[in-house]
Amino acid sequence: MDKVNHAYDERRVLRDVQVTLTERRVAVIGANGSGKSTFARLLNGLVVPDDGEVRVNGLSTRTDGAAVRRQVGFVFTDPDAQIVMPTVAEDVAFSLRRRKLSRDDTARLVAEHLDTFGLGGHADHPAHLLSGGQKQLLALCSILVTQPQVLVCDEPTTLLDLANSRRITELLAGLSQQIVLVTHDLDAVLSYERVLVFADGTIVYDGPPADAVKQYRMMITGT
Amino acid sequence: MLTGAYVARPSPLHHLPAGGKLAALAVACTGLLMVRTPAGVGVATAAVAGLYVVGRIRPAEAWAQVRPLRWFVAAILTVQLLITDVPAAISLTARIVLAVALAGLVTLTTRTTDLMAAMERALRPLRRLGVDPARVALLMSLAIRSVPVVAGIARRVRDAQRARGQERSIRAFAVPLVVGVLRHADTLGEALQARGMDD
Ligand SMILES: Nc1ncnc2c1ncn2[C@@H]1O[C@H](COP(=O)(O)OP(=O)(O)OP(=O)(O)O)[C@@H](O)[C@H]1O
Ligand SMILES: [Mg+2]
Secondary structure (H helix, E strand, O other), rough: OOOOOOOOOOOOOOOOOOOOOOEEEEEEEEEOOOHHHHHHHOOOOOOOOOOOOEEEEEEEOOOOOOHHHHHHHEOOOHHHOOOOOOOOOOOHHHHHHOOOOHHHHHHHHHHHHHOOOHHHHHHHEHHHOHHHHHHHHHHHHHOOOOOOOOEEEEEEOOOOOOOHHHHHHHHOOOOOEEEEEEEEOOOOHHHEEEEEEEEEEEEEEEEEEHHHHHHHHHHHHHH | OOOOOOOOOHHHHHHOOOOHHHHHHHHHHHHHHHHOOOHHHHHHHHHHHHHHOOOOOHHHHHHHHHOOOOOOOOOOOOOHHHHHOOHHHHHHHHHHHHHHHHHHHHHOOOOHHHHHHHHHHHHHHHHHHHHHHHHHHHHHHHHHHHHHHHHHHHHHHHHHHHOOOOOOOOHHHHOOOOOOHHHHHHHHHHHHOOOOOOO
C-alpha cells in the first residue's frame, strides 16, 4: 500500500482544504456544486490550485503534473468522453503507447486485460456499439492497464443502471490500488475506510462512513 | 462511413499492409477519374465488387459503407442530368460511389491503429514543415471516434426538442448541440491529459 499526501489550499470553489489521504479506500460525498469534482481533479493535476500545493508521493502537481498523472488514474462520469479510440482494443492499446512495447507485447497485454473485464469478445468492435456499462468497463480497463498506484473516480456509476453500477462498485472493491471515489451512492461508501463530506467548497465531515452518511443526511433534511 | 468499422476476418485483404492499401486506394481513385465510358464503369464496378468478395465483406456491411451517400447521389444525379446526358451523369455518380466504396473497403479491412501508423509514416517528410505526424494521426483517430458520439448528442438534443414541441426551430436544435459538442470536447481534452497525452 502506498502513502499519498495531499494538501490543498484553493480559494473560491475550494476553501482552505487540507487533507492527507493515506487510506486505501477514500470516498467523497456532498451536494451538487460543493466542489467534489474540483477536489478530484486536483488529485491528478487536471486542476492546479491557485494557492497551496497538492502532492502525490512527494511530487507536486504544479511542477510534475505529467509524472503525477502516470501514478494517478482518473475515471470520468461519462465513458463516451474518455474512450478516445474507435475500437475497444485500440482504446486500451492507446494507454500503452507511452511504454513503447513491441506490437506483440501490446496485443498480449490488451487481450489479457480485456478478458479480465469480460470484454474479450468485443476487442475489435467499435466502441460506440458497447452498452453504457460496457463502455465504463472499457474506460476502467484502459486506465488500469497502465497500473496506476491511485485511482480517482468521479461518479463512475452515475450514468449506469443498478446492475452495472453494482458491477463497477464491486470491481473497484477488488482492486489493490488506493481509490478515491466521488459518488452520490451512499450505499457504496459504507465499505470505505474514510469518507469526506463536502459542502460549499470545504470538508465539513471527515471520518468513518456510517457517521459521514448520517451527517450528510442531517445536513440535507435538518437545516 | 467513418466509424472505425473494422471487421476482423481472415481474408487476403486484411493481411495486406495498411500503407500498401492506402497507396492502392490513391492509385485506384486516380484511375477512376480516367474511366469515362459506361463499359469502363461496368468493369470498375465489377472490380470493386470482386474486391469486397475477396475481403469477405457481407453485403449488409458493404451497403452500410455507401448508404450515407444516398441523398448525395440523388442530388448529384439530378444536377448532372440537367447539365449533361444520361450516360455521363450515371458514370460520374457511379465513380464517386465507387471511390467511397473503395475507401470503405480499406477501413473495413484495416484496423484504425494500422491506418494511423501508415499515415504517420507517410506524413513523416512533412516534419520539416513543422507538421507533427503523430499528432495528425491522433487527430484523425479522435475524429473517427467522435462521429458516433456527436451523432448521439444530436439525437438526444432532437429528442429533447421534440418532447418540448420545438420540432422546427433550428436555433432550439443548434444551440444545445453546439453546447453539447463543446462540453464533450472539453471532457475529451481532460481525458486525454489524464491518460498521459501531454508527455
Ligand atoms: N471549469 C469550471 N469553471 C468555472 N467554474 C467551475 C468549473 N468547474 C466547476 N465550477 C464551479 O465550481 C463549483 C464546484 O463544482 P464541482 O464540479 O467541483 O462540484 P461537484 O461537487 O462535483 O458537483 P456535482 O455533484 O454536481 O458533480 C460549482 O459552483 C461549479 O459551477
Ligand atoms: Mg462533480
